[in-house]
């Protein structure tokens with residue numbers, strides 16, 4: 397077994413535990429999503445061997461090839477990249493979760509295309525929390541309408557929100573953005589009590605995200621090293 401992979405996983409799980417402790421939260425309330433984009437299937441096999449089950453991918457064709465190559469393993473796959481409408485059929489057929497749902501047309505297509513043989517698709521609404529032009533994600537005031545549409549879609553299950561804030565170095569500034577996200581999440585939960593997942597925090601800001609209620613952190617670099 398690769399000692400570097402083991403060490404990186406242990407360090408990441410330790411960061412999550414420490415952040416939970418600081419926030420007065422139980423460590424099992426935060427799940428780790430290993431973001432394996434542009435990393436080879438061997439690296440995923442290795443982390444699976446160390447107990448990791450949930451993996452995130454951003455590029456549909458690359459992801460489908462890996463999912464098929466790793467079909468012998470018990471893995472949970474999350475799609476976290478931008479969604480082009482000509483890729484929804486592949487996404488609906490191969491993933492367990494979609495975290496980057498941000499517009500009505502994609503809700504409709506995924507609902508129509510989710511194969512009947514599979515369980516309903518778990519979905520998160522991606523919100524463009526810093527309202528950056530060109531960035532994926534709906535505006536905060538669009539969440540409610542999308543959530544209603546998803547709740548009316550029988551092949552989709554609304555699980556919560558995902559966001560990728562603009563990079564900030566300062567912990568308190570990172571926290572302030574995640575605090576705004578948490579407010580949106582709590583408002584969504586009030587209307588949709590089934591909602592249980594707040595996907596926030598990456599390698600550089602997982603502590604701030606956990607301090608503000610993240611239940612799923614998406615970690616690439618800290619687990620796999622820098623991407624090419």
Ligand SMILES: *Cc1c(COP(=O)(O)O)cnc(C)c1O
Nearest residue numbers: 431476598599614615616617618
């Ligand atoms: C690449 C990516 C990550 C992981 O980022 P790191 O900084 O490498 O941890 C998380 N979420 C999304 C949506 C990504 O595209």
